[in-house]
Amino acid sequence: MIKILIADDDEDTLTVMSESLKARRYAVSCACNGEDCIKTVMAEKPDVLVLDLFMPGVDGAITFDYIRQVALVHEDSRMRDYLANVPIIILSGFIDDKTREWFKTRSIAASFVKPPKVAALVKKIEEVVSKHKK
Numbered sequence: 001m002i003k004i005l006i007a008d009d010d011e012d013t014l015t016v017m018s019e020s021l022k023a024r025r026y027a028v029s030c031a032c033n034g035e036d037c038i039k040t041v042m043a044e045k046p047d048v049l050v051l052d053l054f055m056p057g058v059d060g061a062i063t064f065d066y067i068r069q070v071a072l073v074h075e076d077s078r079m080r081d082y083l084a085n086v087p088i089i090i091l092s093g094f095i096d097d098k099t100r101e102w103f104k105t106r107s108i109a110a111s112f113v114k115p116p117k118v119a120a121l122v123k124k125i126e127e128v129v130s131k132h133k134k
Contacts, residue, residue, distance in 0.1 A: 001025065001026065001027050002026050002027065002047045002048065002125065002126075002129050003026075003027045003028075003029070003044065003045075003046040003047045003048075004021055004026050004027065004028050004029070004046055004047065004048050004049075004050060004125065005028075005029045005030070005031060005037065005040055005041060005044065005046040005048075005049045005050070006018060006021075006028060006029070006030050006031070006050045007030075007031040007032075007033070007034065007036070007037035007040075007049065007050070007051045007052060007055070007060065007063065008030075008032070008050075008051075008052040008055070008091065009032055009033060009052060009055040009056060010052070010114075011032070013052070013091075013114060013115060014030050014032065016115065017050070017115075017116075017118070017121070018030055020118045021118075021122070021125075024122060026125075029044055029046065033055055033056070033057055033058060034055055034057060034058025034059055034060065034062055034063035034066075035057070035058050037049070037051065037058075037063050038058075038063060038066060038067065041067060041083075041086070042079075045082055045086075046086070047086075047087075047129045047132070047133075048086070048087045048088075048089060048109070048125050048128055048129050048132075049067075049086060049087070049088045049089065050089045050091060050121070050125075051063060051064060051088055051089065051090055051091065052090075052091045052092070052114070053090050053091065053092040053099065054092060054093060060090065060091075061102065064088055064090075064106060064108075065106075067083050067086070067088070068083065068084065068106075068107075070083055071083035071084035071085075072084075085132065086132075087109035087128035087129065087131075087132050088107075088108055088109055089108070089109050089110045089111070089112065089121070089124060089125070089128065090103070090108050090110070090111040090112070091111075091112050091113075091114050091116060092111065092112075092113060092114060093113070093114050094113065095111065095113055109124070109128040110124045110128065112124075
């Protein structure tokens with residue numbers, strides 16, 4: 001079973017996406033901010049992370065960079081490999097030129113404008129997890 005972590009500060013988005021994915025038999029965890037997301041990634045090691053880019057406090061950009069930076073220095077080689085390679089799908093309320101530039105400098109698996117179409121998100125999740133597990 002694919003384990004998915006959704007990190008979004010919008011409760012309605014979390015609920016809709018979580019319920020939609022659970023109905024498709026995925027194991028879903030949720031985080032409402034970047035700090036909770038990081039803790040959950042470290043504890044649960046999901047197969048894929050769906051991360052809202054713009055959240056108050058520790059936003060998705062900081063969260064993404066933190067995960068990838070910890071991968072460089074973590075003492076456990078398996079955790080280093082996991083953090084460096086876990087697929088991260090970015091969600092954003094809008095995608096402008098500055099955001100597209102940010103994407104180009106990061107190894108994101110995919111991006112979606114919120115709210116994503118569930119069928120498209122599911123297809124991308126299946127695709128990136130399949131590639132990652134090879």
